[in-house]
Structure formats: structure tokens, C-alpha cells
Amino acid sequence: MTGTRRPTGGRSPEPIGLASWVYRPAPSTCFGVARRGSSSSIPTRVGSRRRRVRSARSRLGSNLVERPGPLHSGPGRLRLTIIGSPYRPRVEAMKTFRFVALAVLAPFFSACASGEDSVDLLLLGGSVYDGSGADPVIADVAVAGDRIWYVGDAAAAGITAADTVDVRGLTVTPGFIDMHSHAELDSDHGRDARAFLYQGVTSVVLGVDGGGGSGVAERLARWADDGIGVNALLFVGHNAARRAAIGMEDRPPTAEELDAMRAFVRKGMEEGAYGLSSGLFYLPGNYAETQEVIELNRVAAEYEGAIYDTHDRDLGASYPSFGYLNSIAEGIRIGEEAGTKVIFSHFNAQGAHNYGRAPEGAALIEEARARGVEVAGAHHSYTATQSNLRSYTIPSWVVAGGDSAMIRRFDHPDTLALIDRQTREMLAIRGGADHILLVDERLDLNGKTLADVAAEWGLTAPEAARRILRTGNASVMNLGLYDEENTRYLAGVDWMMTCTDGQDPGPTRPVTHPRAFGSFTKKLKDLVIDEQLITLPYSVRSMTGLAADFLGWTDRGYLRVGMAADIAVLDMARVQDMATYEDAHQYSEGTVHVLVNGVFAIRDGSATGEMPGRPILRGGAAFPRTLLAGEPAG
Secondary structure, three states: OEOOOOOOOOOOOEEEOOOOEEEEEEOOOOOOOOOOOOOOOOOOOOOOOOHHHHHHHHHHHOOOOOOOOOOOOOEEEEEEEEOOOOOOOOEEEEHHHHHHHHHHHOOOOOOOOOOOOEEEEEEEEEOOOOOOOOEEEEEEEEEEEEEEEEEOOOOOOOEEEEEEOOOOOEEEEEOOEOOOOOOOOOOOOOOOOOHHHOOOOEEEOOOOOOOOOHHHHHHHHHHHHHHHHHHHEEEHHHHHHHHHHHHOOOOOOHHHHHHHHHHHHHHHHHOOOEEEEEEEOOOOOOHHHHHHHHHHHHHOOOOOOOEEEOOOOOOOOOOOOOHHHHHHHHHHHHHHHHHHEEEEEEOOEEEEHOOOOHHHHHHHHHHHOOOOOOEEEEOOOOOOOEHHHHHHHOHHHHHOOOOHHHHHHHHHHHHHHHHHHHHHHHHHHHHHHEEEEEOOOOOOOOOOHHHHHHHHHOHHHHHHHHHHOOOOOOEEEOOOOHHHHHHHHOOEEEEEEEEOOOOOOHHOOOOOOOHHHHHHHHHHHHHHHOOOOOOHHHHHHHHHHHHHHHHHOOOOOOOOOOOOOEEEEEEEOOOOOOOOOOOOOOOOOOOOEEEEEEEEEOOOOEEEOOOOEOEOOOOOOOOOOOOOOOOOOO
């Protein structure tokens, strides 16, 4: 189903937090509240202050308190006690979302009755898209600390700021949410996430494709201590759990091994993971039967708001074929039987034999949604994929037991002929060896197709693939695997979010996939500006509010009073993805300012060097930088 419908309401998961946390509001804090945007397609100036306050009362009821007085620019402090080791915090569900929301946000939401208020930052006169899919309004946006303090006519409300930025003629949106990312926040070159920030991305979803390891708390703590450029959250991975319990064996788990895998998932969920991720296309996940994944997803389902995030078994180019539609049905079943939400990563149909089939896959999603399953997808608009050479050229049975077993099978005459034939069949599904572009760190391979390498070495393509794999797996792109028609159809599906599926590998890979540098700006430039296939409010919603709602966030994803100040300011006349398949290491243009938690990460088109991102626990609470292990909150 296509269109620009508003997102439908879903269940609001209870936020989780650590063992003990206390919000201490600053004295005399006061929030201005603006009315919602006009329904007109033409941006309009937000109305009078009296209407704003009345509208706020209607939404917040008795929780809105008018209190005059000066604004304290620091909205308060988040104090935390972690029980036990500082790197293994116990995450507990809060009793109700309402309790937490009121306890944390109520001190902010007060309308100033008189006097002049000063905030940290004013963005003046931009076209504000709030993330709901509503039409824009011309408004000023005030930021105090890490929160949006006011949206409306700042001059009429008597609001001034220490820092004022004129954004007239520019587009102001919530920061974009990358729903499937491989951002390298653990590396020196990727920690600042500049490739993502230059697209307007302020939050990324990691631990995907089944790869989320057991050390969720350790990773969150490291990000909090070291600093990261964007907000980030984690899934716990099925592949990681299976590898820890069984290794690379192609067999079902024993009862004891399944229990160990359950414990692996439970530990990740206790530490703040958003749910279970799977990469059933990859190994060792591909060796698992459906029921195994359901059993592990049931562990995740014990935690409110859990999500099953899947790179499903067969997007259309797997070998042997499981079936494009069968794979979607399997993903829905895993979520439905366990009782979790489901999101299909980089949802699309792969291979020339599946060009034009995206509507069939989308129909299965629609059927599941109609019977109450919370299922959605995320996609980007590139036609190439990126994965690894082994997954694209070697059947899974050959790799059972690990790399050493794989090489033994390469060398055994009884298996070599079969491997060679099946590799040829796998390459044919993917368009041939000239469609497999090596983007590995080995510079003698980087930027060459498998066909190029085979010719250079005087080998067949299967022989060249095996020779490369003897010294380690290699990163590759599969050119032309996605269909433009499918991609454009999916952009208009109202449950489709946006993702990069990308990583910034740094200078070690001169040729790499451009998606980490341009997925969001490419969608805006190609599908909104040039082709006018979708509207800007609809596109912004797919990148912000829709994603935040699915993740269960209550204070991000929308440009509204009280929300976290994750904000992108774009010049739509200049928005452009600059990265190409030949030269991916080019930042997008047209992103003028980006704020993450109220701090400029991009200002006037240049990176500031700040690291304002935060690890975000399931439910939306930020993992704090200060760990007060063993100390009472006070």
C-alpha cells in the first residue's frame, strides 16, 4: 500500500533503565509550548502565545504548569547507580511509561507567563517539519541544554538566546535515524560518524545481521566514556549466540547448547539491547532451523518493546534458493510466534529474476499488519549490495566446521568439482563475476571485479574466488542486484523506514559502497526533489518519527517541545549525495547544521569535532557517561 498516511499508533513499550536513576531539575526551569503545524501545504507562522498555551494544556492536562521566571540553561543532571560491575549494569523495566515520562519531563513543560527568557540556542525562521508527516510551519526553534524548549514565534514570546542562527529559507527536521547501520563507532576513524552526520543522521541502529555480541553493556559503556558522534543502540545477535555455543557446525543445537544461546540473548536484553537480530543469509545463522530462532526470540519477547530485526534468509539471491516470499513469511512467523515486533533490514527483492516483485513481498507484510503483527521494513535506494566473497560464491555446506574445513574441501577432488559447479551457479544468480566488485582492504584487490582478478591471474572466476578465500574472506559489492522499479515502489510504502546498511571503512578501502555516505541525501535528492515520487513531509517521517515510534522512543524523532534536541537543518536547493561507486569517500552536501543532544556536530556545513552522541538503552533512556558503581543515587 502506498501513500502518505500518518503513522498509526502502536503499543508504547515501557522504557527500561538501570538500577537507580534520579532526574534533578534545575530551579525555575520553564518551557514554551507551540501549537501544532498548520494543515496548509504552505508553511505558516505559528500562532499566538495564548493559543500555544491553551493547546499545550489540552495535550498535557494538569501536568502543564505555568510558572514565570528566568530559564536556567542547564536543564538538570542525570544521576545513575549501577548495581555490580560498571560494565554489567542491571537493566530493569520501569513500572509504567507514564510514571517515567512525567517524572522526567513534567518539570520542563511550563509556559512562561511573563518576562524575557534566555535559552542556549535559537534557530530562527526555518521551515519546520516535525517528523509526523504533517505539512511544515515557519517557526523558530529554541534549544536549552539537550532539549527542544520552544517552537514558535520567539520574538512574540520574548525569548532570546546566547546563540542565534538564522535558518530562513532552510528546512529544519528532527535528526534522521539510520535503522540498519554498520557505523564503525568502535574505531578511531569512525567514532565521529561524520559520513552519517553529513546526511543529517543523528542516531544509528547497530548489532544487526545477527552480529550483536554478548558485551552489550561493555560496548555501551565504552561509547559513553570515549564519546561518539551520533546516538547509538544495539541488538543482540542470533549468529553471535550460535557461534558462541556451537561454532560453525551445521547441525541443530543440543538442549544444553540451546539453553546457552538463550542465556546469551537474555544477558544482552538485561543490558539494554533492543531485541534479537538475525542474519539467516549468513553463517552460522543459515544453519539454524526456524524453530531455533523462534525459541531465542521468545527470550527477547520477555522484555517489553522487544524487536526482531532480520536480514532474512533469502532476499532472492540465496543458494540454494529458500524463496523470496518464503523468506519473508519466515521472518514474520519468527516475530509473530514469539510475540515481538519485526523489522526487515534493507527490505527489497534481489536478482534480475525478481525485478518488479517487491509488491508481492510488501503484500505479505500488509497481510501480517492487518492481523495485528507489528512488522515494518527499512531500505536504501542503491542498486548494489555489499557483503563478503564467501557468502556470494561458496555454498554454506562447504564452510561447515570453519575455514580450515572449507579449505580441506577445496583441496579434496571428491568435493572440488561440486564446489566449482555450484560457485558458477551462485555467480550466475548475481549477474556474473563482472558484477562482483572487490572492496577489500587488500589494495591489490580493491576496486577490481572478480572477473578482472580472474583474468589477471589466468584463472576461472571460481578458481580466483577460492584463491582469495585461502588467505581470508574479502568484502565485495554485488552491482545491479537491486531493481530501480522495486526500490521506487518501496519508497512509497507507508511502513518503510530508511537505512544506510553502511560503514565508513576509512582510507584502508579506497573503493567501497557509497551508501554510508549518501543513503539519506540520495533519497531526498532522487525521490523527493528530482522525481517528486514522494513528498518531503512523507520522506522526513520515514527517516524520523516512524522510526522513533517503532523503536519505542518517546523523546526523540519529532521536533516538538520537550524532545531531545537532535536536529538537522538542510538547504534543499543544495542537498546532494556526492559519493559514487568509484569514489565513495565524499560527504553529502546541503546539510547546513546538525545538532545531537543540543550540541552542534555540523555547523555551517563543517564538522565541529564534538562527540555529543549517547548510547540509548531499550525504551529510550540514555546510558550516562558517568558510572557511579556501588554509590547510592543522591
